[in-house]
Amino acid sequence: MVAAVRIAPNAVADNGPNLKAATRAVSLLRTVQYAHPPNCPCHSNPGHHHHHHQAKSQVDRYAQRTSRRGYASPVDQKEYAFEMAASSIRFGPGVTKEVGMDFKNMGAKRVCVVTDSTVRRLTAMKQVEEALTREGVEFEVFDKVRVEPKDSSIKEAISFSKPYAPDAFLAVGGGSVIDTAKLMNLYTEYPDADFLDFVNAPLGNGRPIERALKPLIAIPTTAGTGSETTGTAIFDLVAKRAKTGIAHRNLKPTLGICDPLNTRTMPAAVKASSGLDVLCHALESWTAIPYNQRTPRPTNPIMRPAYQGANPISDIFSLSALRSTVKYLPRSVKDPEDFEAQSEMLLAATLAGVGFGNAGVHLCHGMSYPISGQNPGYKHGGYEVDTPIIPHGVSVAVSAPAVFRFTGPSNPERHLAAAEAFGVDISNVRREDAGAVLADAIQEFLVKLGDQPRGLKDLGFGAEHVDALVEGTIPQARVLMLAPGLRTELEAEKEQLRNLFEDAMTY
Incomplete structure (x- = not known):
C-alpha cells in the first residue's frame, strides 16, 4: 500500500539552524503551487454556517495547547498541511489473472467477491473465479449490487457479508460495485454500528473510521469513478432524496488491479x-x-x-x-x-x-x-x-x-x-x-x-x-x-x- 505523505508547508516556529532552509523550501513549494491563489471569501471566513464541522470547543482546546507550547494560536487557524494517500495500483492488460496469487500472498482464506448481475456474466468474473480456484482460495460471490446504489441495496449487501465473515474482499465492476464493497468491509468490521454513524455530516454523524479494515482488492470494469484508489463511497439516501456517502482514507482499497481488457465490454x-x-x-x-x-x-x-x-x-x-x-x-x-x-x-x-x-x-x-x-x-x-x-x-x-x-x-x-x-x-x-x-x-x-x-x-x-x-x-x-x-x-x-x-x- 502507498504510504500517506504528510507535508506541512506552514511549519511551526523553529529557533534552530534549519529555519532558513525550511523557509526557503516552504517559499518554493508555495510558489510552485499558487502563483495567484484564488480569493475566496467563503474560506477566509471561519463562521461559514455548515462547512466547518468541528466544534468550537475542540478548536479552543487546540488553541490552548498550542499557546502553551509557544506556537501561533488563533482560534480559527487555516490548514497548514496536506496528506497524500492512494491505493497501490497495478496496471496492464491481463493482470486480472494475478488476483488469486495476491490473496494467497496475503494469507486470505475466505474472500467475499462483490459484483453485479451484468459483470457476473463477463470475462472479468470468469477470470477472477478461475484465479481464486487455481490458488485454492475459498470465496463466495455477492452479485446483487445495484447500479447507482441506494442505502437499501447497500444494507442488503452488508447483510450478506456479516455472517460470511470474510478475511478479505474483492470488488469486480464499476464504481457502484467498488463503493458497495467498501461499505460491506466497513460495516462488517463495525457490526454494531448504526448505518448513519459514518455517513457524511450533516446527513449522517460523520464518525471517523479508527480501525484498519480488511484487505480490499478492486478490479474496475469501467473507466470512470477512480474508486479503486479513493476512500470514498457514494449512494442514495432515499428518505432524504439525496445522494451522500462515506469518505475516509481507511476505506480505500489495498490494491487496484486496472486491466484494460476488462473495459472493452462497456457500451x-x-x-x-x-x-x-x-x-x-x-x-x-x-x-x-x-x-x-x-x-x-x-x-x-x-x-x-x-x-x-x-x-x-x-x-x-x-x-x-x-x-x-x-x-x-x-x-x-x-x-x-x-x-x-x-x-x-x-x-x-x-x-x-x-x-x-x-x-x-x-x-x-x-x-x-x-x-x-x-x-x-x-x-x-x-x-x-x-x-x-x-x-x-x-x-x-x-x-x-x-x-x-x-x-x-x-x-x-x-x-x-x-x-x-x-x-x-x-x-x-x-x-x-x-x-x-x-x-x-x-x-x-x-x-x-x-x-x-x-x-x-x-x-x-x-x-x-x-x-x-x-x-x-x-x-x-x-x-x-x-x-x-x-x-x-x-x-x-x-x-x-x-x-x-x-x-x-x-x-
Whole structure:
C-alpha cells in the first residue's frame, strides 16, 4: 500500500539552524503551487454556517495547547498541511489473472467477491473465479449490487457479508460495485454500528473510521469513478432524496488491479458517462480551493478530511487526467476497437482518482447528487436497467458549463490552463473571460461527444424543480466547502446555487 505523505508547508516556529532552509523550501513549494491563489471569501471566513464541522470547543482546546507550547494560536487557524494517500495500483492488460496469487500472498482464506448481475456474466468474473480456484482460495460471490446504489441495496449487501465473515474482499465492476464493497468491509468490521454513524455530516454523524479494515482488492470494469484508489463511497439516501456517502482514507482499497481488457465490454453510453465523471473529477480537483485556505485546521490528524483542497501533488494527477480525457474519450466512445483510447481512459480514471481522492471535488458533484436523487423520470439510453436513471457522469457534466463560468474569477490562470487542455488558444484571452472561455470549451466538447442532454431541461427538470435541487445541494458540505466563490451566508449561498441551476437548464 502507498504510504500517506504528510507535508506541512506552514511549519511551526523553529529557533534552530534549519529555519532558513525550511523557509526557503516552504517559499518554493508555495510558489510552485499558487502563483495567484484564488480569493475566496467563503474560506477566509471561519463562521461559514455548515462547512466547518468541528466544534468550537475542540478548536479552543487546540488553541490552548498550542499557546502553551509557544506556537501561533488563533482560534480559527487555516490548514497548514496536506496528506497524500492512494491505493497501490497495478496496471496492464491481463493482470486480472494475478488476483488469486495476491490473496494467497496475503494469507486470505475466505474472500467475499462483490459484483453485479451484468459483470457476473463477463470475462472479468470468469477470470477472477478461475484465479481464486487455481490458488485454492475459498470465496463466495455477492452479485446483487445495484447500479447507482441506494442505502437499501447497500444494507442488503452488508447483510450478506456479516455472517460470511470474510478475511478479505474483492470488488469486480464499476464504481457502484467498488463503493458497495467498501461499505460491506466497513460495516462488517463495525457490526454494531448504526448505518448513519459514518455517513457524511450533516446527513449522517460523520464518525471517523479508527480501525484498519480488511484487505480490499478492486478490479474496475469501467473507466470512470477512480474508486479503486479513493476512500470514498457514494449512494442514495432515499428518505432524504439525496445522494451522500462515506469518505475516509481507511476505506480505500489495498490494491487496484486496472486491466484494460476488462473495459472493452462497456457500451458506448457507459463509456461516455464514465468518461465524463473523469472529466469533472479532473476539472473540479484542479480548480478546488487551495488546501491551505481550508478552515479549521484539524485538532487531530485523524480529523483531516480526505477531500483537502487542491495541492501540489493532486495538481499533477488532475491536469494529466484532464488532458488524457480530452484526447481519448471521444475516440473511446466512437470506436469500440480503439484499444489504445480505452486503455488510456482507464489510466486517466485512475489518475483522476488519485487527484480528486486527495484534493476533492466541488460544485459539479455537489449539484449532481440532488439531480440524480430527484430524477423526474429520465432514463438514459444504453443502460441495462428497468427504472429511470441519470448516470452519475451525466448528472455531473450537465452543470459543468454553468459551474466553471461561475468559478472562473476565483483563479483565472487555472481556468485558462484547463481551457488550454481542451485545445483553446489562450494567448490573447483576458483573465476576466477565463470562466466563460472554459465553459464554452466544455460545451463544445459535450456536444461533439454526442448523445448528451444539453442541460437540465433535457433531463425533465424545469423552473419548478430549482428550489428542491438547491435544498438537496446544501447538505453536501464536504464538497461545497471546496467550491471557490461560494458565499458564506446561507441565504446568499442558496441564491448562488439557484442561479447555477437556472444557468444549467440549457446550454
